[in-house]
Amino acid sequence: MEDPVTSQPQAAPVLVAIDGPAGSGKSSVSRAAAERLGFGILDTGAAYRALAWTVRETGRDPGDEAAVLELLGGWGFSITLRGPQTVEVVLPEGGSPVDVTEAIRAPEISALVSRVSGHPRVRERLNEMFRRAVAGSGLPGVVIEGRDITTVVAPDAPVRLLLTAVPEVRARRRAGELPGLSPERVLADLVARDEKDARVIDFFTPAPGVTLIDTSELDFEQSVRAVIDAVRANAQGFAGRMEA
Numbered sequence: 001m002e003d004p005v006t007s008q009p010q011a012a013p014v015l016v017a018i019d020g021p022a023g024s025g026k027s028s029v030s031r032a033a034a035e036r037l038g039f040g041i042l043d044t045g046a047a048y049r050a051l052a053w054t055v056r057e058t059g060r061d062p063g064d065e066a067a068v069l070e071l072l073g074g075w076g077f078s079i080t081l082r083g084p085q086t087v088e089v090v091l092p093e094g095g096s097p098v099d100v101t102e103a104i105r106a107p108e109i110s111a112l113v114s115r116v117s118g119h120p121r122v123r124e125r126l127n128e129m130f131r132r133a134v135a136g137s138g139l140p141g142v143v144i145e146g147r148d149i150t151t152v153v154a155p156d157a158p159v160r161l162l163l164t165a166v167p168e169v170r171a172r173r174r175a176g177e178l179p180g181l182s183p184e185r186v187l188a189d190l191v192a193r194d195e196k197d198a199r200v201i202d203f204f205t206p207a208p209g210v211t212l213i214d215t216s217e218l219d220f221e222q223s224v225r226a227v228i229d230a231v232r233a234n235a236q237g238f239a240g241r242m243e244a
């Protein structure tokens with residue numbers, strides 16, 4: 001890709017890969033860290049959620065891999081890599097983009113998404129989409145967060161982190177965002193989803209070379225600092241591209 005001003009080839013963005021279970025702080029902590037570093041952020045879970053939303057909206061069977069792949073052929077997806085998150089999809093039959101930023105966080109979508117994300121060929125297609133989005137972003141760096149970023153999507157990223165926290169802490173945090181649901185129900189839903197997701201990818205154990213950050217005892221600001229410190233500790237060769 002060329003720099004539009006200088007016409008020189010642009011350097012590929014520095015990648016910071018972050019994985020972790022539900023409620024570990026991946027989205028919120030990674031976003032705050034990315035903003036301070038002057039990097040973009042790609043929330044891959046939002047893509048799986050948007051796909052699950054589309055599967056539901058179009059009445060497809062989430063357990064039918066061929067049906068989900070067929071849908072992907074005509075599916076449009078876009079997500080902002082900087083600033084407030086906006087997620088849009090274009091349905092396979094076309095039409096204007098639909099803003100699903102809020103809708104994809106609904107508990108019905110959380111309950112459905114593991115069925116859609118469990119299909120290996122669907123994962124391959126989304127992974128290609130993630131790599132293209134990052135490579136063509138024109139940004140100095142991008143934090144990519146999800147479940148298999150450190151191991152599958154960007155195993156060669158110079159910074160690879162696994163964020164975690166004990167289930168009770170993660171559920172308490174998530175319950176704070178879902179005031180209509182009891183903490184017990186939130187914990188049960190979160191543990192059930194982690195179990196389903198963990199059948200496909202191990203996001204509890206750091207792979208070789210991945211730094212584990214346990215945020216159970218850290219508040220939000222301490223967690224952001226821990227991520228930035230870990231990025232700095234691995235920043236040989238790209239320190240000049242970070243703002244923080």
Ligand SMILES: Nc1ncnc2c1ncn2[C@@H]1O[C@H](COP(=O)(O)OP(=O)(O)O)[C@@H](O)[C@H]1O
Pocket residue numbers: 020021022023024025026027028029173174176177215218219220221223
């Ligand atoms: N270390 C922390 N201390 C307190 N609250 C946190 C911390 N990390 C995340 N949170 C809050 O917990 C909730 C879930 O975090 P989120 O980033 O959505 O997790 P994930 O993306 O891993 O599911 C959010 O409301 C977030 O602000």
Ligand SMILES: Nc1ccn([C@@H]2O[C@H](COP(=O)(O)OP(=O)(O)O)[C@@H](O)[C@H]2O)c(=O)n1
Pocket residue numbers: 021022023024026027044045046048049113114117145146147148149193197
């Ligand atoms: N890289 C990823 C990211 C998300 N996912 C799936 O997408 C779902 C939603 O991801 P998310 O990151 O929004 O979930 P939370 O941790 O925010 O609750 C997960 O439960 C997984 O099923 C995945 O399979 N691989």
